Amino acid sequence: MAYIKTTTNKEGRTHVYLVEGYRKDGKVKQRIIHKYGLLDELEAVEPGILERLKKEAKAGLLNSNQTIQVTYDLLEPMNEPDKSYGWMVLDNLFEELKLHDFMKKVKTKSNYDLSTALKLLVFQRILNPNSKLATVASQADLFGDWDINLNAIYRYLDKLDEIKNDIQLHLHQEISRLTNREGRLVFYDVTNYYFETDIPDEEEISEDGEVIRVGLRRRGPSKEHRPKPIVQLGLFMDTNGIPISYKLFRGNQTDSVTYLPAVEEVKKQFGIERIIVVADKAMNSKTNVSAMFEQGDGWLFSQKHRGKRGAPKDIQEQILNPEDWHFNQTETFAKKSYIRSRKLGTRKNAPVVEEKVVITWSKKYADRERIRREGALEYASKLTNAELFRQTSKKGGKKYLDLSYLDKETGELKPFSPIIKIDKDQVAFDAQFDGINVLVTSEINMSDEAILDSYKQLSKIEDCFRVTKTEIESRPVYVWTEKHIQAHFLTCFIALILIRLLQYKTNWVMSPARMINALNSAKATHLQDDYYRLQENSDMKELNKLLGHDWQRGIVKFEELKNYAKNSYTTLK
Secondary structure, three states, X not given: OEEEEEEEOOOOOEEEEEEEEEEEOXXXXXXXXXXXXXXXXXXXXXXXXXXXXXXXXXXXXXXXXXXXXXXXXXXXXXXXXXXEOOHHHHHHHHHHOOHHHHHHOOOOOOOOOHHHHHHHHHHHHHHOOOOHHXXXXXXXXXXXXXXXXXXXXXXXXXXXXXXHHHHHHHHHHHHHHHHOOOOOEEEEEEEEEEEOOOOOOOOEEOOOOOEEEOOOOEOOOOOOOOOOOEEEEEEEEOOOOOEEEEEEEEOOOOHHHHHHHHHHHHHHHHOOOOOEEEEOHHHOOHHHHHHHHHHOOEEEEEOOOOOOOOOOHXXXXXXXXXXXXXXXXXXXXXXEEEEXXXXXXXXXXXXXXXXXXXXXXXXXXXXXXXXXXXXXXXXXXXXXXXXXXXXXOOXXXXXXXXXXXXXXXXXXXXXXXXXXXXXXXXXXXXXXXXXXXXXXXXXXXXXXHHHHHHHHXXXXXXXXXXXXXXXXXXXXXXXXXXXXXXXXXXXXXHHHXXXXXXXXXXOOOOOHHHHHHHHHHOEEEEEEOOEEEEEOOHHHHHHXXXXXXXXXXXXXXXXXXXXXXXXXXXXXX
């Protein structure tokens, strides 16, 4: 049974809804069937409308479907193309984040609407990612009044670069308001993006020999193993899986080098006194830990534990010690933890910090590593020919080969034909650490379970990178000036936030790809006069339900379609 519900906002104005109850996962919830608007505006037209609506709802008169009669010639060709209106869902999020209000305050020399330009760049980055030229051309496919030219887009890219930090701060504040963001625990990782050029940026040097500008696009270790210039992007994410901030670095900078500047900037930018950063072992260096310790910040890193060099001896001893392991009932998982002292440097006065070490063993992971090693050994057995060995890269089974340039039986040196054997000691040593994973953290009072759960969430940031590189196609990057590169990644960042926020609001029911397909399925075809025929797939219908928005209509008027999803659509609880 549907009934009338009212809510009052901070300004004291009352909204009127028609809602109905339903069950989900054994819990009673409410969803909005229809939104009538503000009570004072409704009563200005019809005094006593609230009581009338309540009576009609109780009598079941408001549940019946409205019938619209439209006549048109079926033989007449429909010359007008379909228009996509799925972007309006994204537009509602744009408004909830108050981005339109923020952009209105930005001063520009152009008459064009900067907010509309940003919407076009962000929405089409999600729905139809392409070059800036193709994005401008594709605006004709969108329902509504879109009229942005290419020159305006490039001018606004310069402006977006100027305000990128301000936009990030604004988004952080609004998302904190909407999601109760926890800023103390953050996740950090780095990836890179390649460019459609073979020429990296060169340093600009003044006559005095000073470096004026260091270009972003530089050759470095590419995640896609492409010989193209790249940029590094460091991304911070909150515990909800929603991005907080990002920073671009030169392509030839390593992950560990970018880490500290990124942390320092995000703290300063968002006014955070202390944070605990969760990251992988690439960030776990004495330099980074020392800096975090001096700043009073915390860390939760994965830790190298394999190999005869570089891995902490105390951790390896604990791994090999059969005592203090706690197994689950099926003996497929085990863990142990301890507190250790870690000296940060070789100097006598180098600081010493306390870290909690959590060691886990997984049978599934152990079996996987054993199979990999067996494959590597099979490969290594084929490399005992010296010539073949020299022609092979130092990967795979090559690490299990023992080279000797001295024939121990004859005493003869063989610089060009070494004696190659399988290093059985190395094989046995590696086998001891199959299935092992190690985490270290400054938070010695944090429980083992909390540490493990926190680190598991780091996988969400990898998913963020996957979304940027697949669904919103932030690469390859076709712009080439540094300002335009910065603006391009800003629009990608905002697009990622909208996708994640939409997932968050719908309890992560749909994947990004499924949501985007759903939004792209929402098409409107002009019939005659002010009437449009609508079509959408089943996922779009489901998405509307998840958003608490009833939109089960085949034919609507222009004004109705124009206001689709314009009101806040949070499912009532």
